Amino acid sequence: MKSVKLVSALIVIVIFGGWFMLNTLTQFVPIGQVGVRIQQYNILGKKGVVKQDFGPGWHRDLGPIDSWELYDSTLHTLEMTKDPNRGSSKGQDDVKVQSIDGNALSLDVTVKYRIMPDKAHSLFLDTGRGTKYMTFVRNQSESSCMRYFGQMKTEDFYNPAMKRQAAERIRTELTATLAKNFIQVIDVLIRDVAFDDRYEKEIRRKKLADQEVELNKSMGAAAEMRGKTQVIEAETVKLVNIIIKEKEAELISMQADADLEIAKIKAEADKFVTEKRADADLIVAEKEAEGERKVRTAEAEGERLRNEALLGSGGDVMVALEAARGLNIKEATISTMDIDLLDVDAMAETLGLPPADE
Numbered sequence: 001m002k003s004v005k006l007v008s009a010l011i012v013i014v015i016f017g018g019w020f021m022l023n024t025l026t027q028f029v030p031i032g033q034v035g036v037r038i039q040q041y042n043i044l045g046k047k048g049v050v051k052q053d054f055g056p057g058w059h060r061d062l063g064p065i066d067s068w069e070l071y072d073s074t075l076h077t078l079e080m081t082k083d084p085n086r087g088s089s090k091g092q093d094d095v096k097v098q099s100i101d102g103n104a105l106s107l108d109v110t111v112k113y114r115i116m117p118d119k120a121h122s123l124f125l126d127t128g129r130g131t132k133y134m135t136f137v138r139n140q141s142e143s144s145c146m147r148y149f150g151q152m153k154t155e156d157f158y159n160p161a162m163k164r165q166a167a168e169r170i171r172t173e174l175t176a177t178l179a180k181n182f183i184q185v186i187d188v189l190i191r192d193v194a195f196d197d198r199y200e201k202e203i204r205r206k207k208l209a210d211q212e213v214e215l216n217k218s219m220g221a222a223a224e225m226r227g228k229t230q231v232i233e234a235e236t237v238k239l240v241n242i243i244i245k246e247k248e249a250e251l252i253s254m255q256a257d258a259d260l261e262i263a264k265i266k267a268e269a270d271k272f273v274t275e276k277r278a279d280a281d282l283i284v285a286e287k288e289a290e291g292e293r294k295v296r297t298a299e300a301e302g303e304r305l306r307n308e309a310l311l312g313s314g315g316d317v318m319v320a321l322e323a324a325r326g327l328n329i330k331e332a333t334i335s336t337m338d339i340d341l342l343d344v345d346a347m348a349e350t351l352g353l354p355p356a357d358e
Helices: 002-025 120-127 132-149 154-158 160-179 197-311 313-326 344-350
Strands: 026-029 033-039 057-060 066-072 076-080 095-098 104-115 183-195
Touching: 026 033, 026 066, 033 057, 033 120, 066 120, 076 132, 095 132, 104 132, 120 132, 132 160, 132 183, 154 160, 154 183, 160 183
Parallel strands: none
Antiparallel strands: 026 057, 033 066, 076 104, 095 104, 104 183
16 A cells, blocks of 8 residues: 555656746747747857857756747738827827928838748847847837838828839838848838828819819810711712712613623523524424325335236235225025135135135
């Protein structure tokens, strides 16, 4: 039982001792910050600032031998504004500028910057502990704004392009100047420009007068352009009418040429048809004459052949045939004993037809 208590006590002592050593012999750097370690004595290293930035986590802190300085490594915003409820400092904190023509005005300026990566230890050597570097950034920003905006006339502040150009020059100068102090400038924004109320009214009245002059110029130019437009419209109408007449004349000429060409083609076609019809009629006449001649030739040949036939045995046949046709016997009594009606050759010989062998 005593041994259990002894072990428990030892565990508590070890845990407590470990926690005590962790808090007394180490330095914790939270996220979003960077640490700079300064060695106070030439023990376990060279005396002075360690040339290294220490990121988030636990790091060595040997009591009186080491000391630490923590810096914010995130993006910083320096806001100098006339509004007392805003800005990096309490109360009215705008940048006072006097234009080149002697008028006072105030600027609301925002500067975005941060400590250069791995340069926190160099910043410590340059400006020391704490937020002294922030005061340096503010002073340099005010100085640059007064320098470049002080070179502008009051009317130039109404020109957005000129204001952007001045803001770009301020950003360029701050970037080069603060880089020597290990500060990286991200951007410079000129959010508002305010003039003295008296001058504000005067410049507004002058701007209105200038705009009225420009309006009158524009109206005069518009009237002049209307006159030119009317002349152009009249000339355009005239040219359109001329073009229409020319097109109509050209169409008439083209129609006449087309009609003439059509007439020529039709005449040639009629001529061709007439010639072909005459040729066809001639061929038909020739063919009809040839046919008539052949018919007459055939008829003569047939008559000749008939005459030749009549001169021979054919003639006797024809005589017998005619004799048979000439018989007009109403009633006859023939003895089948003497005449065989079925004997055609005998009957033919009786009528005068020569025997077949003659």
